[in-house]
Amino acid sequence: MSLLGAAEIRALALELDLKPAKSLGQNFVIDANVCRKIVRTAGVTPSDIALEIGPGLGSLTLALLEDAREVIAVEIDNRLAELLPITVARHSEKSESFTVINQDALTLVSLPKEPTVLVANLPYNISVPVLLHMLEIFPSLNSGVVMVQAEVADRLSAKPGTKEYGIPSLKAAWWASLSSAGTVSRSIFWPIPGVDSKLVAFKRGPQPGDEALRRKVFSLIDTAFAQRRKMLRSALSGVYGSSALAEAHLSKAGIDPTLRGESLLIEDFCAIARIES
Numbered sequence: 001m002s003l004l005g006a007a008e009i010r011a012l013a014l015e016l017d018l019k020p021a022k023s024l025g026q027n028f029v030i031d032a033n034v035c036r037k038i039v040r041t042a043g044v045t046p047s048d049i050a051l052e053i054g055p056g057l058g059s060l061t062l063a064l065l066e067d068a069r070e071v072i073a074v075e076i077d078n079r080l081a082e083l084l085p086i087t088v089a090r091h092s093e094k095s096e097s098f099t100v101i102n103q104d105a106l107t108l109v110s111l112p113k114e115p116t117v118l119v120a121n122l123p124y125n126i127s128v129p130v131l132l133h134m135l136e137i138f139p140s141l142n143s144g145v146v147m148v149q150a151e152v153a154d155r156l157s158a159k160p161g162t163k164e165y166g167i168p169s170l171k172a173a174w175w176a177s178l179s180s181a182g183t184v185s186r187s188i189f190w191p192i193p194g195v196d197s198k199l200v201a202f203k204r205g206p207q208p209g210d211e212a213l214r215r216k217v218f219s220l221i222d223t224a225f226a227q228r229r230k231m232l233r234s235a236l237s238g239v240y241g242s243s244a245l246a247e248a249h250l251s252k253a254g255i256d257p258t259l260r261g262e263s264l265l266i267e268d269f270c271a272i273a274r275i276e277s
């Protein structure tokens with residue numbers, strides 16, 4: 001197995017006459033050591049079926065193939081998806097353990113096999129929806145590490161009461177516990193992005209309720225954070241008919257109606273959603 005460095009990435013890009021598309025978040029990792037570090041941080045084992053979203057030219061894919069039993073990669077860009085099996089065959093003896101799916105990850109509903117770990121350098125403009133979608137549709141995903149824009153990483157792993165805490169933190173917490181897993185230098189990308197990147201690790205936990213509850217909870221979260229600075233009794237007044245009714249509902253759920261959404265844990269939103277209105 002040989003991994004891709006700056007020279008190989010340049011050669012592959014030349015082969016495709018590739019102009020990285022900003023709209024698809026195409027910043028490719030040119031440092032093999034960073035790829036190995038990401039895979040190690042994710043704790044990928046030989047029994048894992050790894051899911052990678054946005055494999056690009058294959059930097060992380062090849063590092064994943066070193067440790068995982070299988071790698072399934074989902075890439076939206078036709079040219080990249082076509083070149084990837086060729087790159088894998090050139091650099092790895094495990095090409096039979098590799099599958100590429102040429103599709104928009106946000107439209108994915110199933111895969112040929114149940115993935116156990118998600119490892120990805122996500123396209124930055126859609127990183128949160130992609131992560132939430134994967135957690136939702138693949139219950140077999142036990143853990144993972146994703147590289148995202150630093151600001152988004154801070155939001156995903158934020159704790160209540162901080163300015164970073166909000167919709168991504170709460171919705172991700174429905175599925176998993178998330179933690180910061182390190183910073184990545186801008187210089188390991190081609191082209192160099194205009195923002196810093198960080199790694200976020202997640203471990204799936206028990207879900208706090210069924211699908212009906214999740215829908216109610218996610219809708220309450222959206223409403224509470226649509227007017228972030230408002231107290232809950234006022235932010236949720238439209239849901240329960242009036243501020244007084246919202247206050248009564250929140251009190252019944254054991255939640256102080258004068259709090260803001262940013263102080264609540266996912267369990268608190270579940271308590272609110274469980275009370276019949």
Ligand code: SAM
Nearest residue numbers: 024027028029054055056075076104105121123
């Ligand atoms: N994993 C590669 C690496 O680390 O060098 C590339 C990462 S690059 C930040 C993001 C990749 O996601 C690109 O290859 C891009 O084409 C792909 N991508 C963008 N939007 C996508 C989508 N909706 N579904 C699947 N792949 C997508």
